Amino acid sequence: MAIETDPVQALEELAAKVKSQGDLIRSLKSVPTADRDSDRINKEVEILKDFKNAFDEYKQSHGLESITSDSKKSPTGINHNNKNHKNKSKDNKFQLKVPKGTKDHHPKDMIIREKIFKTITKVFKLHGAVTIDTPVFELKEILSGKYGEDSKLIYDLQDQGGELCSLRYDLTVPFARFLAMNAKEFATIKRYHIAKVYRRDQPAMTKGRMREFYQCDFDFAGLTDPMVADAEVLSIACEVLEGLEVGEFTIKVNHRKLLDGIFSLCGVPDDKFRTISSAVDKLDKMSWSDVKKEMTEEKELDPTIADKIGEYVKLKGSEELLEQLSQDIKLTNNKAAKEGLEDMKLLFSYANVFGITPRISLDLSLARGLDYYTGVIYEAVVEGSAPPMPSTPKPTTQSVKTHSKKNELDAEEEVDESQVGVGSIAAGGRYDNLVGMFSSGKDKIPCVGISFGVERIFSILKTRAEKEIENWKGKEVDVYVMSVGDGLLIERMKVCKELWNAGLSAEFMYKVKPKPQRQFEILDRDQIRFAIILGPEELKMDKVRIKEQIGKEGNLDVKDKDGLMIDRKDMIDWLLKRLNKN
């Protein structure tokens, strides 16, 4: 399918987009600082980057290097009658690919993925969870104001009339919206939800960061005594990750109140808590000096305040660290910090009961980017060098940009993800106010939950499974119904229908007269355990011949000349028995 577009015209359109997007941003920035909608500006800047990228990529792939996107500098730089370009468009084939940041999952991958879902679902159900499903897009206003600096990554649907909608960014905000709408029926619920979410992140696909990816969420909604449900969620995290055999892992925990208390006693102004929090959260992939630079230069924090924060956020440990912090009078004199400390002590005591304390590490640098957390927060990381998981994107582009002298469009190239250290594989926390944001505070249902990032788990398990399933087609068929001596299509169809009706999976070749050799090849290739062989002789006697594959737990060799000759009427029972299906 050749698309006959004029590349020069297409490039002109891209240039016009870059220009009008630039104009938009300039007009957004033209208002007084106090009135500026910085979320909107951030988002529009991201779009501008993508437009510029698209322009550059198109220019390069169509050999139009002499043309610039900056239409102010060279408004006449595009030559409409350039014959070279016209000719190029003739060969301009339809681009056969999936959208950037997405991928197809092949049958073998699906086997692994379904195994992951099954393991996770089993644990969720052990804890009494039920499942719900919500639409893949929500009203745009439902998602706005929930994700802090990451809001710019939300995908919007085109305004084709009617409501403005956005693809869901996570499963947590839709769950809170669901609770607010059904507060009477579900004031208390343990729910799980396994579904795809969408983020216009800069994809690094080889590392598992995607624009479309699955999350598996477990959340508890409802009033409880402090930290009981929170501890159970941590236990679920351990049970899931142990069940999936992902290898050694640690669950880093922290508390928003403890963190806010620290910020407060260090002297951070109230309105900078969240933005400083998001700088702190980068300590797992940036040095303290870089994080400090972001705090002081980009976010205009007093360097002495930053240094005070630095003393706290470098602390990591277990119950002994909690003890140490309890001796810190500055901390215990701060209401929020004191409450946070007490919650954490209780959490550790319950974690002891569940026998999971060795997996848990108090880490004061853990902050989590999202706005909606109010209490304990956590992030499970797999030991060893591994990339970050897609479900917890950090604004890496922006952070690197700050310290880079290069073009901001190249920023993402500079993040060497192999240097990142450990990879987050699950994350979550307590969010007591999110439901209330949707229901005018009337139904303020407190929640705590966790989200598992399947793509990251998938990469770990796939690497391990690759050898086992190398020659496997990803399907399990019990019986292959074949013919020798004659085509016998109708007979083969009849036998198959009988097998299907009996609950046995079966295939036959869609040929009137297939060659025996070709049928044997498929039997081998698909590693089908049993062959039912029909021939004119067998038919006359009302019998079938059964052969069994070597290495398929059987003791009959399919290549053996004779196989087992049995009465046609006994065929189903014989197979059901051999396959333990009766």
Next chain:
Amino acid sequence: MAIETDPVQALEELAAKVKSQGDLIRSLKSVPTADRDSDRINKEVEILKDFKNAFDEYKQSHGLESITSDSKKSPTGINHNNKNHKNKSKDNKFQLKVPKGTKDHHPKDMIIREKIFKTITKVFKLHGAVTIDTPVFELKEILSGKYGEDSKLIYDLQDQGGELCSLRYDLTVPFARFLAMNAKEFATIKRYHIAKVYRRDQPAMTKGRMREFYQCDFDFAGLTDPMVADAEVLSIACEVLEGLEVGEFTIKVNHRKLLDGIFSLCGVPDDKFRTISSAVDKLDKMSWSDVKKEMTEEKELDPTIADKIGEYVKLKGSEELLEQLSQDIKLTNNKAAKEGLEDMKLLFSYANVFGITPRISLDLSLARGLDYYTGVIYEAVVEGSAPPMPSTPKPTTQSVKTHSKKNELDAEEEVDESQVGVGSIAAGGRYDNLVGMFSSGKDKIPCVGISFGVERIFSILKTRAEKEIENWKGKEVDVYVMSVGDGLLIERMKVCKELWNAGLSAEFMYKVKPKPQRQFEILDRDQIRFAIILGPEELKMDKVRIKEQIGKEGNLDVKDKDGLMIDRKDMIDWLLKRLNKN
């Protein structure tokens, strides 16, 4: 979350959208007829309707009736300083809902849906199918030109820079794109795919027509002898619908070549085949005289040609109809019609082998709206009066519009779906050229498949299941761990952890000191089979008390004072044995 928007300003913005959309359509229509992009125009008209709807709805809900959307007629009709309107905006709450045409699925619904998926998947696997997954959105150009008149219903993502994408409209085109990209590995494949698809249809939710809904697709790709795989797909349709117990059903079948042959011999010009086909397809919900009107008035077909078509498309029957058609020399003299007839004879002979002929009806009025079918086409309908299913939307709005004198925006209100007759529950056909459209004809993989519409099946099964699950929370928990005499939170947590580790589902109350009565209530409410009861006395003796719910296959009454006292160390084994889990 009160959104403080000025309703007058919001309405002005909507009016501006209506105006600019109208301008766009006028400019698209201003080109000579031959150059007009009618697909684009249709799509933009749909958008205009939605803008107008949004305007009217907003106007009504905010008491701004005096204002008109036609900014040409009354550009100054909107009063900026109307105090009434300003006051209204104070109460203008955030609208808490899911987008139009979508819905949340509650836990009980999910039980039914998962049962449907399980039944369908089981049949697919019996036939040797493997599963794949593709992204929820595709490059816009992948979907264009595949859906005929329905293309206007495709959802686009907003152009936020980078590639232009659309939400998938079905699972068939993404499958063909997948095959074209993986032709070497999957030149032959039986694949199933269960996933959501998206259509900007006018929703009639009570009737099961949605903008987001699940499809369950089975397709066979690869070269075969004629009609063998086609017949197996029909057998699969019967096995699935019988397995789901949807009640009596019929599979209407027809053949594109037979239909094209009829059009040709009746004198329909070649370039009108698809549009006349799409008129014929409405015969299941419109009278012949209305369909004829659409053909002759809207689609400018000669009335004598329409009458000739009418003679054929009213025919319905089985093998005897095939015989009758074979006697029609006009038909057998037409190459396409003759090929179609021969295919249908072969299909019926194979259907006889599979024992499914009683379910199948040759119906010459079946045409299927989509462009990509090339051979046999089919549609399964449940007997009795039922609405059409979401997976086969017919352009009802448009058809009604043609015969209505009312405002076109009200058109969808007029479709009385209860009059529609039977409801389509599955549909599909052969599409031999679709993969080739993506691969320059090099890898022309022929395909045949079927799509089951889950929402429609769901409505049928839900009505039936409603009584059974009325008082059920949708979860199955084995054990409730409770305490009497003291709170014993830590002990309850320990017991739960033991149960989870043993694969037993268990819950406890998230309270330090829960009241016994409240715990018994939950045990009752959630119909949990076993209660493990802890008390100071039992703890001292290292024992637990077990009680079993009445009516839960047990013989111990949970309300019985004593229950069974057993050693704590024997608890797990005892439960595993009673629950047949060891």
